[in-house]
Amino acid sequence: MVNPRKLKILLAASVIGLGTVSYIPHTYAESQTKVQTALEENLLSKLEMKGLQLDQAFSPDVKAYSVTVDNEVQEINLLLKSNHSGSQITVNGKPVGNGTYGTYSLKTGENIFIITVQDGTGASGTYKLTVTRKQNGNNLLKHIRLSNGVLSPSFSSSITSYNIEGLKDKTKLKLVPTAAVTTSTIKVNNKSVSNNGITVDIPAGESDIRITVTAENGKTKTYTLHVKRSASNDPSPAKSNPGTGATKKPAAGSSSGTGIANNQKGSQAVSGQKTTTGTTEQTTTSTEQKTTKAMLFSLSVSTGTWDSSFVKDEFTYHIAVTKGTKKVTISPVAAYSSSTIKIEGDTKKTIQLEADNKTVVSVVVKYSDDDRKTYVLVFDRKSS
Known part of the structure; x- marks a missing residue:
């Protein structure tokens, strides 16, 4: 027989044991799982x-x-x-x-x-x-354009020192330097430069123009242009009068008893002396060659193979083009900016090639009314 006192103790322990168990509803556990899955x-x-x-x-x-x-x-x-x-x-x-x-x-x-x-x-x-x-580190120039004169040597981004030739008595010069990348800034003689360039004064004697290019990351490169200008205007050379055979004789009563005769013969100068009764007459033959400014600094075409490299004082070139070539664009650059250039009498640079296999094109450079030169380009179209 079970002792009543022991039975009460057992029932109390069972009730206490049930109280320590937590009850977790099914819906709550399901929502926790969904949150974890969403995360x-x-x-x-x-x-x-x-x-x-x-x-x-x-x-x-x-x-x-x-x-x-x-x-x-x-x-x-x-x-x-x-x-x-x-x-x-x-x-x-x-x-x-x-x-x-x-x-x-x-x-x-x-x-x-x-x-x-x-x-x-x-x-x-x-x-x-x-x-x-990272910021751009390009501090190179793409090109330099001048209102007067030409650069020597020809411009290259890797060359930083140049002479400017052909300025003579110019007191001002406009430069348009262009950076290789748009993120760079340019100064000429420590003055900022816009896209339209800058005009600088050219003092008499020798001077330098410094173009400083600053990259986006702060790195700089300086290009130096060396300039030389005479203190006064250059005198105009005396014009020759070829083939006239004009002779200047001394005035009557001249104590020198000499006369000077100028005569042009080819490209040589000859001096001689002959004696007449009571008079010594000296004869001089000379040639004065005029320096032309009607020259091209460079000349290129859009297509074709040249027979020789362009040289500014050579005036005829043959250029081979393929059979299917119908148009060619010619790009001449004058040695002096004040010159005018016409291709086949026009300012258009693109020309139509003739139907046959040979087209002759003239490129005329005019510096003044009495100073002009003609470059001749002969385009030879291949037959096959």
């Missing part, structure tokens, strides 16, 4: 850039990444992926494909991409990618 679905499973490496290995739980690229890198290809096919991924508020590459342009400096992942339930997952594009 997992609102994470990226992959974040990578083609050809570039992040500052740290990607992990879905790490929300911030960065990378630094050279200035030459103008865009990135970014791959973003979520393991949940229903998730929507956006970059800076714009939807992107899940698991496909997207292309994004870069500006110089910091480029920030905010990436969100959202499946429509719960809080979205957010990642931050910072791409830093």
Whole structure:
């Protein structure tokens, strides 16, 4: 027979034991599972850039990444992926494909991409990618244009020292230097230069013009133009009078008893002396060659093979072109900016080739009414 006192103690222990057990409703456990699943679905499973490496290995739980690229890198290809096919991924508020590459342009400096992942339930997952594009280090010039004179040697971005020839008595000179890239700035003699160039004073004697190019990253390069100008205007050379055989005789009563005769014969100068009764007469034959300014500094064509390299004082060239060539663009540059150039009597540079296999084109350079030269280009079209 069970002792009543022991039975009461057993029942009390059973009641106390039941009180220590927690009851978890089924609906609560199910909601917790959904929250955990939503958190997992609102994470990226992959974040990578083609050809570039992040500052740290990607992990879905790490929300911030960065990378630094050279200035030459103008865009990135970014791959973003979520393991949940229903998730929507956006970059800076714009939807992107899940698991496909997207292309994004870069500006110089910091480029920030905010990436969100959202499946429509719960809080979205957010990642931050910072791409830093280095500043441009190009401090080269593309070309230098002058209002007067020409550069010697011909301009090249890698050459930093030049002479300016042909200025003579010019007291001012306009320069239009152009940088190789738009991010650079230019100063001429420490003065900023606009796209229209700058005009500088040319003092008498020898002087230098310094063109300083500063790259976006602060690196500089200086081009120096050496200038020489006479203190006064150059005298005009005396004009020759070829073939006249004019003779100047001494005036009557002259004590010198000498006369001078000028006569041009070819390109040679001959001096002689002959004696007559009571008079000594000296005869001089000379040639004075006039210096032309009607020259080309350079001459090029859009297509064809030249028979020889262009030289400014050679005036005839043969250029071979292919059978199908119908038009050619000719690009002449005068040695002196005040010269005018006409191609076949016109200012148009593109010409139509003749139907036959040979086309002769004239390029006339005119510096003044009595100073002009004609360059002749013979285009030979191949028959096959």
